[in-house]
Amino acid sequence: MPTNTLTPSRTEIGAPPAKAPRMGWLDALRGLAALVVVFEHSLDVLLPEVRRTASPWFDFGRYGVFVFFLVSGYVVPFSLERRGNVREFWIGRFFRLYPAWIVSVGLALLLGATGISWGLPAALGERPWASALAHLTMLQDLLGVPNVVSVLWTLSYEMVFYLLVTAMFLAGVHRASARVALGFGVAAAMLGVALPSGLLASRWPGGTTFVAALVLAAGLAALVSRRRSVRRAGIAVALVLALTLLILDSRIGGVESLCIIATMFAGTAIRGIQDGRLRAWPAAAMVALVPVLSLLAGLRPPATWAAQANVQSLGLDWSIAVAAAWLTFLAGLALRHRAMPRALVWLGLVSYSVYLLHPLVVQAIWRAAGDPSGQPAIERLAWGGVLVSGVLVAAGLAHHYVEMPAQRLGRRLSRVR
DSSP states (O other): OOOSSSSSSSTTSSSSOOOOOHHHHHHHHHHHHHHHHHHHHHHHHHHHHHHHTTTOOOOOHHHHHHHHHHHHHHHHHHHHHHOOOOOHHHHHHHHHHHHHHHHHHHHHHHHHTTTTOOOOOOGGGGSSSHHHHHHHHOOOOGOOOOOOSGGGGGHHHHHHHHHHHHHHHHTTOTTTTHHHHHHHHHHHHGGGGOOOOOOOHHHHHHHHHHHHHHHHHHHHHHOOOOOOOHHHHHHHHHHHHHHHHHHSSSSOOOHHHHHHHHHHHHHHHHHHTTTSSSSHHHHHHHHHHHOOOOHHHHSSOOOTTSSSSSOOOOOHHHHHHHHHHHHHHHHHTTTTTSOOHHHHHHHHHTTTHHHHHHHHHHHHHHHHOOOOOGGGGHHHHHHHHHHHHHHHHHHHHHHHIIIIHHHHHHHHHHHHO
C-alpha cells in the first residue's frame, strides 16, 4: 500500500483518530484552484478583455471548483473512515466549515448594509427567515434561495456529498465509490437534460426550506444515534433528502448537479485505488468513464419536451474546463512525491478563507476602482495588486484567528464522550 495516505491501514471503530499527515500536492491543488476562482471573479472588474475573448471558450470558475470537488472527494470520505465515528466526523465538518462561513456571511451583510459592496440579492428580503434558515443548512442553492455570497453555492453540493458518504459508511457500502461515481455519471449523461431546475422551490418556496431543514436535523440526529434501527432510518432520510434536492430542486440543473457528485465520488474511488481498498482495474475503468460522461452530458442539447428543464446545454466552455480540472488533478496525483512550491502550499492551507472572502474584496475594489473600460492597463494592474494583497491578508487573518482555533475546538469536543 502507498505510504502517502491520510488513512491508516487499520482504524478501530471508536478509537481516537490518528493525526493524518498533510499532502503538499493536495494543498497545492487547492491553492491553484483558489487563484483561478479569484481570477474568474476579477475579470469584469480588471480584465474585461479576457472576459470577452477567453471566457466563451473556457469557464475559469468551473475549472477551479471542479478541482476543489475532486480534492474533497479524495480527502473527505477517508476522514470519516479514519475516525470511524459519524458523530466525530460531523463535529469536525461543522467546525471546519461554519466559523469562516459565519465571518463571510456577516461581512457580506455589513458591506451590503453600508453600501461598500453592490448589495445583496433582493429575493433574500422577500422571505428573510426562510433565507436565513436555508443558509444555515448550507443547502440554500438547492432550496431556491439566492446566495448571500455568490460562491456559497458549492457548499450545498459538499453537504449533499457528506450526507451520501455518511449514509454509505453506515450502510457498509462505502467502498462502492467507483460504482456510485459511474452511476451518477450515467445519470448525468442520460437523464440530466430532462431533469427540472428548482421544481420544489418554485412551487412551494418557503415550505421547501422549512421541511428540508427539519428533515436534515432529524436525519443527522438519527445518523449519530447509538441505536441501529434509528441509524438505519437516518440512512434512508439522508439518502432521500440528498437525492430529492439534487434531482428536483437544483438551481444549476440536473446535468451539472449529477456531474458534481459523480466527480466527487470519482475522487474517492481514485483514493481507494491508490490505497489498495478497491480492485484497481475495474474501479479505474469506471472512474475513467466519469469525465467522459461529464463532457458528453455538458455538450448534450437540452430536452425541449421536459418541463422546467434548463433551456441550454452547459456548453463547450464548461466541458473544456471540467476536462482541464481532471487533467490538473491527475497531474498533481502523478507528481505527489515531489516537493510543491511553498507559496502554493500555503495558499492551499488558507484556500477556504480565500474562496469565501475574495468576492467581498472584489466588490470593494470594484466600488473603489469604478468602470475599468476607460482605465489604462497600468492602473488596472495596480488595482489587481491591491485586490490580491487584500484577499491574501484577509484569508491569512481568517485562517489564523478563525479557522484554526475553531478546528482545535472541534477536535477537543469530538473527543468528549
